[in-house]
Amino acid sequence: MRHIILGPPGTGKTTKLLNLVDEKIKEGVPLSKIGYFSFTRKAAEEAVTRACIKFNLERKELPFFRTLHSLALKQLGLPQESLMKRYDYKLLGEKIGISLNGINLEDENGIVFSSDKEFLSHIDISRAKKISLKEQWAYNAKDMSWEKLDWIYRTYKKFKKINELYDYTDMLSKFNEKGQSPKLDFLFIDEAQDLSKLQWQTVDKLAQSSKETYIAGDDDQAIFRWAGADIEHFINMKGEIHILKQSHRIPQSIHPFCVKLSKRIKNRRDKEYIPRDHKGKLKFHNNFHIDVSHEEWLILATTNYLLDKVQTELIEQGIFFKRKNRLSIKNSTINVIYNWEDLRKGKRVIKADVKSIYDLMSSNVGVKHGFKNLNSLPDKKYVNLYTLAKKYGLLRKDEWYNALDKIPLIDRVYIRATLRRGAKLSEPKVKLSTIHGAKGSECQNVILFTDLSREADKQYFINPDDQTRVMYVGATRAKEALHIITPQTTRGFIL
Numbered sequence: 001m002r003h004i005i006l007g008p009p010g011t012g013k014t015t016k017l018l019n020l021v022d023e024k025i026k027e028g029v030p031l032s033k034i035g036y037f038s039f040t041r042k043a044a045e046e047a048v049t050r051a052c053i054k055f056n057l058e059r060k061e062l063p064f065f066r067t068l069h070s071l072a073l074k075q076l077g078l079p080q081e082s083l084m085k086r087y088d089y090k091l092l093g094e095k096i097g098i099s100l101n102g103i104n105l106e107d108e109n110g111i112v113f114s115s116d117k118e119f120l121s122h123i124d125i126s127r128a129k130k131i132s133l134k135e136q137w138a139y140n141a142k143d144m145s146w147e148k149l150d151w152i153y154r155t156y157k158k159f160k161k162i163n164e165l166y167d168y169t170d171m172l173s174k175f176n177e178k179g180q181s182p183k184l185d186f187l188f189i190d191e192a193q194d195l196s197k198l199q200w201q202t203v204d205k206l207a208q209s210s211k212e213t214y215i216a217g218d219d220d221q222a223i224f225r226w227a228g229a230d231i232e233h234f235i236n237m238k239g240e241i242h243i244l245k246q247s248h249r250i251p252q253s254i255h256p257f258c259v260k261l262s263k264r265i266k267n268r269r270d271k272e273y274i275p276r277d278h279k280g281k282l283k284f285h286n287n288f289h290i291d292v293s294h295e296e297w298l299i300l301a302t303t304n305y306l307l308d309k310v311q312t313e314l315i316e317q318g319i320f321f322k323r324k325n326r327l328s329i330k331n332s333t334i335n336v337i338y339n340w341e342d343l344r345k346g347k348r349v350i351k352a353d354v355k356s357i358y359d360l361m362s363s364n365v366g367v368k369h370g371f372k373n374l375n376s377l378p379d380k381k382y383v384n385l386y387t388l389a390k391k392y393g394l395l396r397k398d399e400w401y402n403a404l405d406k407i408p409l410i411d412r413v414y415i416r417a418t419l420r421r422g423a424k425l426s427e428p429k430v431k432l433s434t435i436h437g438a439k440g441s442e443c444q445n446v447i448l449f450t451d452l453s454r455e456a457d458k459q460y461f462i463n464p465d466d467q468t469r470v471m472y473v474g475a476t477r478a479k480e481a482l483h484i485i486t487p488q489t490t491r492g493f494i495l
Contacts, residue, residue: 251280318417
């Protein structure tokens with residue numbers, strides 16, 4: 001029996017699945033007979049964390065709450081060392097004469113493997129889509145000859161065979177061919193709209209040995225076709241349909257705009273849902289002149305380079321922010337500033353903290369020459385400013401922005417500006433992200449840029465559904481206010 005749970009934005013697909021899991025546990029179904037799998041490690045970890053809290057369990061008691069890749073590794077009994085690591089890709093790069101440093105074993109979108117090298121992307125996507133490499137090359141290759149791509153692929157396969165290594169796609173392929181499926185009573189699949197043809201093959205194999213299957217997703221939020229997602233498989237799938245109709249995120253003023261967007265998608269499952277009982281607000285702007293110094297903000301664009309200009313403006317305004325899981329001020333710098341100011345307030349710190357402070361002071365300016373290594377200071381001893389000045393060569397006692405002179409001046413100016421705005425340098429209230437990277441998240445206030453890259457603009461006119469889905473996902477992240485920036489260039493999404 002297959003159940004298809006359609007969950008529009010904020011309707012709680014994961015919560016619904018976990019409630020179903022709860023029902024099965026109360027009915028006496030053993031935990032080892034329940035499988036819960038998701039597209040990304042982030043989503044799988046969220047599910048297992050919530051399940052452990054909800055059911056008062058330990059992680060080891062949920063052996064089949066994981067990603068499909070992780071399941072394949074477990075069922076095949078492959079050692080962790082057999083997986084391709086960054087070092088292995090580096091060695092492969094030396095063999096083919098191409099630097100392979102830009103390897104992500106999980107990128108900001110949650111994709112298990114990604115690379116900034118076109119040939120690796122072609123190889124991985126062709127296998128995920130279960131099409132020939134030549135077909136993928138002919139469809140989407142830019143600046144690489146088929147002969148070179150074919151040679152690299154053959155070299156890659158030989159490299160893995162000689163070194164007895166597997167990549168993430170190998171795991172699924174190997175499992176689908178000869179892996180042993182766990183005997184599950186109930187199978188739960190979350191974020192199903194993002195699964196590739198290869199992953200659907202894995203799901204089908206698991207379902208064959210399961211008594212009942214629950215598949216949750218939302219085809220309107222399917223934005224990973226470029227990574228091999230087989231959206232049509234989910235749209236055309238047969239089963240008993242359940243639609244989650246109450247959004248706990250989308251406010252009333254934003255809901256009609258989002259619904260209108262979704263109805264522009266031609267190939268979709270029709271579904272109706274209602275907004276939460278809150279007015280909220282929707283605004284359109286011709287430029288990015290929005291005060292983001294208060295409250296929480298998520299700034300979204302279709303590609304990273306479109307966010308570069310926004311980042312520059314935020315720095316000029318002294319706004320503290322996060323992008324790609326990195327703070328706009330290094331954590332190490334923040335810690336040194338706080339430790340220095342603690343010293344000035346009369347508090348004490350340990351040697352490791354003092355060394356970090358001294359590293360940001362010039363010799364014979366902030367600290368006497370020869371004292372930076374702090375050899376005579378015991379590791380676990382706490383010291384104050386007075387002791388540092390008397391015994392350990394400290395020359396300065398003034399504010400951090402003068403004392404820590406090795407912090408570049410432009411950074412000191414920016415940090416001071418953020419502090420004057422009252423920013424707490426622990427967790428920024430402003431986050432920058434691509435729309436793909438923000439999928440699954442939400443925020444009180446969302447700024448959505450509608451500019452498109454050259455390639456996205458080209459694809460928009462070939463297949464408008466995919467880009468409409470991307471904008472729909474961006475618009476539906478907002479819990480309170482959605483600010484839409486009309487295109488700043490000649491290439492933009494038509495509102």
